[in-house]
Amino acid sequence: MTKSLGLSGMQKGRRWALAGLAAVAFAGNALAEGNPKDPYEGFNRAMFSVNEVIDKYAAKPVAQVYDNVAPLPVKAGVGNFFGNVGDLWIGVNSALQGKLGDAGVDVGRLLINSTVGIFGLFDVASELGLEKHDEDFGQTLAVWGVGSGGYLFWPIIGPRNVRDTGGWAVDSFADPVWQVTDVPVRNSLVGVRFVDIRASLLPADKVVEEGALDKYAYIRDAYQQRRRNQIFDGRPPRLDD
Numbered sequence: 001m002t003k004s005l006g007l008s009g010m011q012k013g014r015r016w017a018l019a020g021l022a023a024v025a026f027a028g029n030a031l032a033e034g035n036p037k038d039p040y041e042g043f044n045r046a047m048f049s050v051n052e053v054i055d056k057y058a059a060k061p062v063a064q065v066y067d068n069v070a071p072l073p074v075k076a077g078v079g080n081f082f083g084n085v086g087d088l089w090i091g092v093n094s095a096l097q098g099k100l101g102d103a104g105v106d107v108g109r110l111l112i113n114s115t116v117g118i119f120g121l122f123d124v125a126s127e128l129g130l131e132k133h134d135e136d137f138g139q140t141l142a143v144w145g146v147g148s149g150g151y152l153f154w155p156i157i158g159p160r161n162v163r164d165t166g167g168w169a170v171d172s173f174a175d176p177v178w179q180v181t182d183v184p185v186r187n188s189l190v191g192v193r194f195v196d197i198r199a200s201l202l203p204a205d206k207v208v209e210e211g212a213l214d215k216y217a218y219i220r221d222a223y224q225q226r227r228r229n230q231i232f233d234g235r236p237p238r239l240d241d
Contacts, residue, residue, distance in 0.1 A: 038220060039150040048216045051155040055198075060205075063198035077121040078196045082177075083132065084113045084120025089174050093135035097143045105130050134230060137174075138167025142231045151220055159223035 035041055067075070091106030109125035109132065117124040126132060141163050142148070149162025160168060172178060177193065180186035212218035228236045 037151070040152060044151065044153040044220075045216055047153045047155055048219075051153070051158070054155060059194075059198050060202075063195055063202060066195050067199040067202055075196065075199070078192060079200070080113070080117070080123045081120045082193050082196065083123070084110060084117065085176050087113070087132075088176070089171065090133050090135045092174075093137060093140045094133060096140045097135065099135075102133050102135075106133055106135075136167055137170040138164035138227075139231050141167050148227075151224065153216075153220070159219060161224075161227070164227070 038044065070078075087106050087110040091103045091110070094100075094103035094106055109130045112125040112128065112130070113120045113123060116122075123132075138160075146163050148164070152160050152162060152165055154160060154165070157168065177186065177189045180189060208215060208218055
């Protein structure tokens with residue numbers, strides 16, 4: 001009974017935290033500054049500095065150890081497993097965006113990799129020609145016509161905009177990993193996924209460090225460009241000068 005009450009409390013706390021983050025993002029217009037490209041730049045740079053400290057002393061060292069110690073097949077299996085876990089929600093978002101063919105491929109990938117691919121450890125579906133898609137609820141909101149709002153930077157979760165912060169909250173609610181009822185197992189899965197993602201970004205660190213006069217602005221611009229490409233499936237319309 002105590003365990004069940006504790007779990008319920010943790011789940012409710014997480015839901016309130018996600019809802020609060022989304023509410024802060026959507027209410028952020030009141031804090032807007034003068035730069036239309038980055039209206040919350042003062043807040044964002046402060047959060048970026050906080051994230052840099054967290055990354056330097058915690059996230060990056062752990063990711064480096066993982067990257068150096070884990071054999072390549074293990075890292076590939078971990079990435080495939082979490083990629084497979086996300087295919088169902090990717091399929092839902094594909095369908096919500098009207099991409100029914102892509103949604104069918106996403107579901108097909110899930111079925112094949114969960115069975116033949118041994119719970120997603122092997123990406124058999126890609127070998128069979130079923131393309132891996134990259135859709136989330138932020139992209140769905142964009143397709144529905146919701147504006148991006150201002151750019152935001154959050155510690156741990158990184159760059160977002162107002163729309164994508166709300167989308168991230170919905171994605172988190174729908175994430176199967178967060179639905180695991182065994183708290184130690186759930187937290188372990190969340191931690192391993194975070195470390196795996198951070199390790200995958202290690203090669204980009206040197207590029208950013210060497211090529212950016214302003215690391216914050218470099219990451220902001222790269223995020224906005226990448227996000228635009230994602231929303232338009234790699235074929236964004238030209239921007240007016």
